[in-house]
Amino acid sequence: MLEGDAQHWWQGIQRLLQQYEGNILWNVFKEEFYKKYFPRATREAKEMELMQLKQGSMSVAEYTRKFEDLCHFSRVCQGNPADFEEWKWLKFEGGLREDLFNSVVPLEIQNFAELVNKSQLVEDCAKKIVTARMNRPGSSFQNYNQYIAPQGRKFK
Template identity: 35%
Template sequence: MDPTKARAWLKEIEKAFTLVKVEADQKTYFAGYFLKGEANYWWESKKALEGDGVITCDRFTELFLEKYFPCYMKNQIEIKYLELKQGNMSVTKYATKFIELARFVPKQVDTDEKRAKRFQQGLKPWIRG
C-alpha cells in the first residue's frame, strides 16, 4: 500500500477519462476494469458490500482512498511535511521533496503565501536569511 502510487493511479485514470470523454455514469465501471491483482479482488468484494445500486465515481474514489490512502497515512505524510527541513539536502532536492509532500496537504498550501512561508521555514537558516 503506497499512497503516492494510489493517488497517482487515480490521477492517471481521471486524465484518461477526460481524454476519451467518459460519461460520469460510466467512470466507475472503467476504473474498476483497470484495477489489477489485490486491488481488483478488493473492488469485487467492496461492490458486493455496497449493494445493487449505482456506485458513483465520487463514491468509488472515496472507497479507494479509504483503502489505499487511509487517514493514518495522511496524518503521517502531513507530519513529514510539517517536519521537513533542508538539512543536508541541496535546495533543489529539498524543493522536490517539498513539492512531493505538499500535494498531499492541500489546506497547508492553498495560497502562494502559505506555500512560500512553509518552504522558507524548512531552509537552512543562512539561506533563509
C-alpha cells in the first residue's frame, strides 16, 4: 500500500494513534495523511481551484477527473457522501460548457454519477454530429481545401 517515506511515516503514526484510539478509522488516517503530505495552504489552494473550476476546453472525462481530484481536498466533500451529493452535482453542472449545460439542465438530473454520464453522452452525440456533417457530400469542410490550397502557379 504505502511505500518508502510514507510507509515509514505510517508505522510511526500508527503506533501513536493506536495508543489513544485502538482501531484507526479511515477519517483519522486521512486527516493525518493530509496534514503530513498536503499542508493547509496547499489544501486551501486546491479547494479554491475547485470553487473556480470550469470545463472550458476540457472533455467531460477530463473535467470529471479534475473535479473529482479537487473534491478530495475540499472540506465540503468530506464525510458522508450523501451529505454533499447535492452540492457536488450543482457545482459540476454549473461548471459545464454552455452547450452541455443547456442540454443537461432541462433533464433535471439530481445525481452526480448520472449527470456525468448524461453529459458524456451529450458530448459524444455532438462529436458524432460534427463528424457526420464534415463527411457529408458538398460539405463546406470538404470544399475548404480548394480555397486554401495552392492553385498551381509557380512563384520565383
